[in-house]
Amino acid sequence: MLESVAFVQWCLDNLNYWTVTFLMTIESSFIPFPSEIIVPPAAYKAATTGEMNVFLVVLFASIGAVLGALINYGLACWLGRPIVYKFANSRLGHMCLLNEEKVKNAEVFFDKHGAVSTFVGRLVPAVRQLISIPAGLARMSLSKFVFFTLFGAGIWNVVLATLGYFLPVFVPSINTEEKLIEQVSIYSHQIGYGILICVVFVLGFLIFKAIKK
Numbered sequence: 001m002l003e004s005v006a007f008v009q010w011c012l013d014n015l016n017y018w019t020v021t022f023l024m025t026i027e028s029s030f031i032p033f034p035s036e037i038i039v040p041p042a043a044y045k046a047a048t049t050g051e052m053n054v055f056l057v058v059l060f061a062s063i064g065a066v067l068g069a070l071i072n073y074g075l076a077c078w079l080g081r082p083i084v085y086k087f088a089n090s091r092l093g094h095m096c097l098l099n100e101e102k103v104k105n106a107e108v109f110f111d112k113h114g115a116v117s118t119f120v121g122r123l124v125p126a127v128r129q130l131i132s133i134p135a136g137l138a139r140m141s142l143s144k145f146v147f148f149t150l151f152g153a154g155i156w157n158v159v160l161a162t163l164g165y166f167l168p169v170f171v172p173s174i175n176t177e178e179k180l181i182e183q184v185s186i187y188s189h190q191i192g193y194g195i196l197i198c199v200v201f202v203l204g205f206l207i208f209k210a211i212k213k
Contacts, residue, residue, distance in 0.1 A: 015042045017056055021064040028068025028129060039157050040164030040184045047165045054165050058157045065153035066146060069132040073145060076136025102130055110134035115144050122152025159191050
């Protein structure tokens with residue numbers, strides 16, 4: 001366990017495109033790991049050292065997010081609802097910050113919004129990592145799942161990369177990665193909910209127009 005933690009820390013200390021992909025795969029699976037401590041520092045590194053390209057950071061972070069989501073999707077398809085809930089209520093599930101209520105909430109969210117929830121859910125902090133599970137349980141079309149997941153994860157990673165790249169410019173007191181992560185965690189939640197409100201409004205408007213026709 002300690003060796004795994006040490007390896008993850010090494011990845012954070014040596015951010016490159018491959019470690020960003022690996023860590024985002026972990027973040028997007030059922031293992032709790034916030035994207036706010038991966039993408040913004042990588043974008044910050046791109047801005048300050050030029051060792052990385054911010055556009056490639058977003059690309060590889062999004063690829064990692066899709067890979068992690070596919071793990072959840074595949075496990076849910078393979079294991080089925082009873083075993084998924086049993087795992088969520090197990091000691092190991094609790095160590096991964098899972099429980100029956102969280103999985104139920106993700107299922108309700110998926111049932112309410114349908115296939116597009118895999119896109120919208122990527123913008124909701126409490127649902128982001130779990131929305132792949134009900135998609136797998138419902139055996140959603142894999143092509144649709146990958147498309148919506150990549151779309152949603154891409155938008156979210158653009159938000160995080162933009163904060164990591166530009167926030168230190170506008171807030172001079174942010175001169176370390178620790179301070180950057182602290183501020184990004186605050187702003188990212190606010191922006192995430194703002195994007196979510198806009199998306200829901202647009203979807204509601206399109207549905208209204210369709211019904212009217």
